[in-house]
Amino acid sequence: MGGTSLQFLLTLVLLFLCMKPTTANYLGLADTHLGCKEHERQALLKIKQDLIDDDRHLSSWSSDQDCCTWSRVTCSNQTGHVIMLNLQGVGSGKLNPSLIELKYLTDLDVSYNDFHQSQIPEFIASFSNVTSLDLSGANFGRNIPFQLGNLSNLQYLNLGGNNFNKPENIEWLSLLSSLEILYMDDINLSKVNNWLHVVNKLPYLTYVHLDSCNLPNIFSVPLVNSSTSLDVLDLSSNNLTSSSSVLEWLFNSNTSVVELYLFENQFQGLIPIAFSKINTLAELGLDSNEFEGEIPKAFGGMCNLKTLSLPLNHLSGQLGFIHNSTHCANHSLEFLDLGQNQIMGSLPDLTTFPSLTFLDLSQNRLNGTIPESLGKLSNLESLYLQGNSLEGVISDAHFSKLTKLKHLYLSNNLLNFNFSSDWVPPFQLNEINLRFCQLGPRFPKWLQTQKNYYWLDISNSAISDSLSNFNLVFPPQLGYMNLSYNQISGQIPNLSLEFTFPPIVDLSSNKLEGRIPQFLFESGYLDLSKNLLSGPISSLCEVQNGKLNILDLSNNQLSRPIPDSCLMHFEGLLILNLANNHFHGKIPSSVGFLHEIVTLDLGNNNFSGKLPSSLKNCTKLVFFNLKQNDLSGQIPMWLGISHPNLVVLILRSNHFYGAIPTHICHLAHLQILDLALNQISGSMPKCLNNLTALTQKVSPNATISHSHETQVSDNTLFDMSYDDRMFFMWKGKEHEYKNILGLLKSIDLSSNNLTGRIPREIVELVGLVSLNLSRNRLTGQITSEIDMLQSLDALDLSQNQLSGGIPSSLSHIDRLSVLDLSNNNFSGKIPTSPHLDTFKATSYEGNPNLCGVPLPKKCSGEEIAQNPAMNRSREHAGRQDEKEGLISIGFYVSVALGFIAGFWGVVGTLVLNMSLRVAFFRFLNNFKDRLYVAISVNLARVQRQLQN
Template sequence: MTLIMGRGSHKLLSSIFILLLLHLKPALGFISSVGDNNMWCIERERQALLEFKKGLVDDNNWLSSWGSEYAKRNCCSWEGVHCNNQTGHVLELQLNSCGLRGKISPSLIELHHLSYLSLSGNDFNNSEIPEFISSLNNLKYLDLNSANLSGPIPFQLGNFSHLQYLDLSWNNLKPVQNLEWLSHLVSIEHLDLSTFNLSVANDWLKVVSGLPKLSGLWLYNCSLPFITPSSLLHINSSKSLTYLELSNNPCINSSISPWLLNSSTNLVFVGLSSNQLQGSIPNVFGNMKSLEQLFLNDNQLEGGIPESLGDICTLRKLYLSSNNLNGQVLDFFHNLQGCAKDSLESLHLGRNQIMGSVPNFAIFPSLKELDISLNKFNGTLGERIGSLYKLEFLDIRSNMLEGVISETLLSNFPNLYYLELSSNSLTLNFSFDWVPPFQLSDLYLRSCQLGPDFPNWISTQRNLLFLDLSNTGISNTIPTWFWDMPFQLNYLNLSQNQIKGRLPNVSSIFSDLAILDFSSNRFEGPLPVISSYLTSLNLSKNKFSGLNLFICSKTGGMMHLDLSSNNLSERIPDCFMHWQELEILNLAHNNLFGKIPRSMGSLIRLIAVDLGNNSLSGELPLSLQNCTLLRFMHLEKNKLSGSIPAWIGERMSSLIILSLRSNKFRGSIASQLCLLIHIRYLDLSQNSISGTIPQCLDKLTAMAHKISDVMTNKYFIWNGPEYSFFSDYGSYSDNSVHTIVGWKGNVYDYGKNFGEMRSIDLANNKLTGNIPEGISSLIELKALNLSGNMLTGVIPKHIGKLEQLESLDLSRNRFSGSLPASMVGLHYLGYLDLSYNKLSGRIPTGTQLQSFDPSKFMGNAGLFGPPLTTKCPEDVTSDVGGSKNHQEDRDAGSKNHQGDRDEFWKCLYVGTGLGFAAGFWGVCVSLILNRSWRHAYFLMLINLKEWLYVTIAKDVSQQEAITTSLKVCEKSSN
């Protein structure tokens, strides 16, 4: 009985223990799994994850599986969470690119066993990297790249002795003074600090070389400091490196070669693009026998390809674009005919100066990518590429290639997805019903001959994203099938053709289309309704009408709009409140009239506006002062009136170009315009502006210094004497960009670099007063036109400081005085007009001033000297008397001797003249008193007159003066 009771008590106690254990599980920190794998989920860690979720905004419901409900209690089954199969501890948290926003909660510190943490590609609102992360001692993988983090790097990260992978790139972290903390990461294998500011971290090379297991190093765009030869003496190269990315560091130059030489054993990838490598391509790369990818593009390398590169049998990708490589094609490809020719898959040689006929690319049977664009290749393609059956990417644009591209040739490339043939002399000859074997995503055929019909084979392409058929000779209408294609086009350019007809409703076509350029065609009818996805629209130089309906239809995120040179004949509608994203607006060269609408002031992001060559009237609306980001404002050739508002200078300080010429503006030039410190082109000419030129012109800083501004070149070109806005989208970066400024028939072309242009034009107004002396401080000024005013005073004596001046027009004013001697320093002067003023004196002698046509100095009675035919008074010789003797003297003596004689005669004339006047009149007075003396002395004067003519008098005027004096004396003696 006792035994039975004992056994029953034991069973009872066991049951009670099991029930108690089940009740105590939550308290002990774990619960049973609900999933199929029967893993445990630690309650403490589950609560920590839920607390982490509270600090986040999950717009995409990525964390919808995280919760407290019974079905969601097992955190090991949550999205992005991975646990240990035996213990249930959370080991990995993978939440990269989930669209999460918020902050990283310190609750994660409870995940003691966490070894893998990836939060990259989310938005943590510019918060700092939390220091508690350094307490996660078991971390082996930490990825926080592109997570919108800021502040300093916690030096405690150096405590991660087990860390193998660290990526903190593409954040907003503070500059790093040194990388000493990295030296403690003895287990690190992958390190990515791209976009860190390491400009003062002079120990970077020493630290990374000392990491014994480092195999992958990414320091892209880190502003790495210079490497000095002396610093390499005490640095051991990293033998474990296989992947090295140091691109876009302007201070990295060829001095890195010795370090690479000792690190080259296992290198598979080397990225040194966009640096300052100079000279020949270093032979050091030939020692990298395991090298697969070499990126040296966008440097300053010269010469050809070293033969050592051709001997790397593993080389698959070779990028040498955008350098100064030059020489004959055959020399280039001869050095690539080692074993590399069989492995090479990508060959990029674009933007160099390689010349010669297209080589036989058949020697590269594995080639998938070929870029020889923007070189000097000539001849035909023919069979030179016909055997590259694996070809996927072909870019041959902007060479001197010619001939026919046939469907037979292109049919050899079934894998082709990128085709760029633009800017050659190529003709595409395809049959109407040709069906290509490929599906392109990018097709660029600019300036190839396709027309007159629209190419029908494009109807077979379903994956097109970028399509450029500009300037291809198409003159018929666009076929209806084109508008029904299931394209996902982002970019469509059919400009510079003669395509006619009307456009359909573009809003229902190409729903993903972002950029549309149909400019310079013969389209007509109303402006089309456009897609809300469209960001750039260029319909200029057509025959469209119907601006009102177009502008007053809501358009979404349009940024660039060019409707210039159409048949728009109406008032500009007051509906711009719907265009809040607009940056560029061009309505020039139409027949628009009425006032500038007030709603245009709601375009607070506007960078460039052109309303020129219309019939707009009235004053500038006050609301325009809200457009504080304006850099280009063109309102020329209208009928605008009123005074030029002072708020242009006060509110639009970013202006680079301001053109108000050929309007009806009146009043004076407000001194506030001197606040335009970025102005480079100021044109107020052909108005009725009065008053004086502001004395503060020296405050126009951009006229006095070289200041580069990418916005100038990015958005603006001038086409001949006219201009239009243009954004360089797609694959083209070699478009012809010209800035043309004309002065009195002379044309100055500033090419792509409009940032160099500096011009002030105040011509044909009613300005008075003088030229401010401060204008001489605008030493970068290239053109100055003040003609056709009522300006007075003298030309500033230091105007010669404007050494960059290429055009100077001061004609038709009232300037007086002599030309400043400093003008001989205007060495670049290509146009000069000083005509019709009151200038006098000798024209300064200099190579430039004497080269201009004499008509540019006419109307100034007092000017003399070359290039004018009028000689200086002292250079004019008499035709009588002693002139013959002087000529004989000049023929006998040297120029220096003649100069001495001229100086002698000048002194003699002056002394004789003064002495003769005093003595002569004294004698005359004496003769008046004594008659006998008068007759005797008068006979002597007759002989004296002849002697004076021969010896002293240089011209008729001097002879007449002597005769007059003698007659007076004779009359007095009688």
């Protein structure tokens, strides 16, 4: 019996070995070491030769190895033929025609390479066995070859993210009868009116992604019922409107869509109730459209809906659909995003959605308190309620069962946090944003229990505690920390740690003191401004391989010289602001290593010596401020050559001497030039009209802002932004400008030793808002073309040696609210106009030969001898007029002058509000004409009565 059994077993084994290879492979008996075919290996090596593989993704491809063992190559276990080739993200180059030798390919991926906008090779259409073809993001160009329609076995096709010409015909797609998944994102299909008709011809199509395709709104083909059974339809970012045939097709077809994405289009009006009739719908994305009104209450009965995403619309009303939700809908909904709308009312009881994991109602108009029932949503992971008008007390009960909570955003509300002192949260948060919430005056102890966060914002939260009372956690995974605008005191602990990613750290506007620990300089963005920090910054100099992009240490008490080599490790630094400290010594020459720097602010320190020539290497500078230091020497010519992007140049209050180099005129983008309070001599350059930005009335931006994208976690990129700011002398007072700095266009050359005439070319700077040439030795006259400076708000030419008459054209500058021509040699009569008459005598005093209003000195011919008898006669006539209900001449004149002076007082407050001031002066010009007419009529009437 045993021999018979053994014989039977051997027979069975032989039988299996004789089976088809596919069966043997299933049982694990196939030969898995057949080795690749020689001609296919040679083809692969030729393909490698035409690819630039800088990162050595194909390093295993060697002529003396079996190609089936190479990375990114998969061979058939039965035949040894190459069946899968993955060249995703290798690099650049071209596809070698030897690729056609791989005739048994079923899966080809060449995505995310750079093929320099070459056309897709037509030989790809010869792979009759291919079922998956990914050509996305490979920088292919020209026309899409219609021969791709020959790939009758193709199930997956991705052509998205390339640079093809606008196709006029995509009928070849209808030949792909086996196609299930189609991606054509970012292909311009604006000329293809029958795209929907083509899609309808594909019976097995389940996934369609036509994101950012410029799809036409109206189609030239009749809307027939679809023969497809779509699971996913993505038509986002196509500028589709409510009149589009897409919605009509969608609502009337036989499709059973599970995921529908229509965000970033232009759909308007009410959200169609018909969406709720798509019973299979599980995900609906209508973000960034123009829908308005309330969310249809019928949405509360969608039993399969898991995701409802409607942010960035114009939705209003209250959340009625929540109260209308059926039992099945309550348990299905997991993701609800209604952020950035205009939804009003109180926050409803959301415990009706026990499956909810994501809730975003941020930046709406919700008011009232947050119900404690929110704390019962045990599945909730993300809660975004920031930017509303919610108020009241937040207690332990609001978080009682939120064990899965990871993201908490409650900022910009009127919430007062009041937890028991020993409360330990049931969660470990990744993101904490409680800006403008009332957390203080003490540090919240519960925050010390959070060890896993990478995002923390508790700025403006009324904390006035010392760091010694708070175990401030800087976790290694920290990406963003903002504790600014509190009253936090004490010293920053000196920790020894390394960050996973260079974090953004903002501890500004507090009362921190002591030295800056070295580990903070490992940040990507560090703002410690407006504190009480002191001592040297030697810890900055000890940083190796610095990753800092933005560093602001301004408005502290930092001192000592900066070592000459201190900045050499910060090649990527974009912003360096050390203003308003006590640094002294020379500007370190290592500043020349900051090749990417756009803002360098060293103002209000005690730096001395000449400007280091290495500054020539900082060619991307936009904002350059060195005011109020002890710097000396001539203004270097390279300042106007090496920094073509300069918008702000401030050398005020130093000891620079010599002439203004004409190379300054090369700065076409310059909007603020301040060389005041130096020892600059010579004449003003005539080429100032080459400052192109000042010859234009319009400013491109209100702020001078810089942004830089940085990674703050494994899956989060954050756009860091920094707005330049500066203190600027305006109308005799120093003001800090930030949000409107970009609107300020100014030249200040005051308090120097400039001589000669004011060049006529300066009137071509029609965008100038402020011009200050005071306290120099300028001579000559004011040009009669001064009225070309229609944007001028402040003009100061005082304390010079200017002569001649004051041109009447000065009165044509309607915006002028500050004028100082005092202490010159002007002569003649001051021009009269409703505008100039509003300025006080101080604007003209110190000019002995000037006369007229508002100076007490009358001009020749203005003093008329008064006859006492005539005066008595006029007094009698005046009294008679009053009896008859008439008003005197003096009354009308007083009314006119009082009105104009009063309104010009209002104008004095409108310094930089351009549009408001323009509208005002247009009104004033029209009104003053009517006022003159009224006064003239009444004067004539009074005079006639006096003569009678």
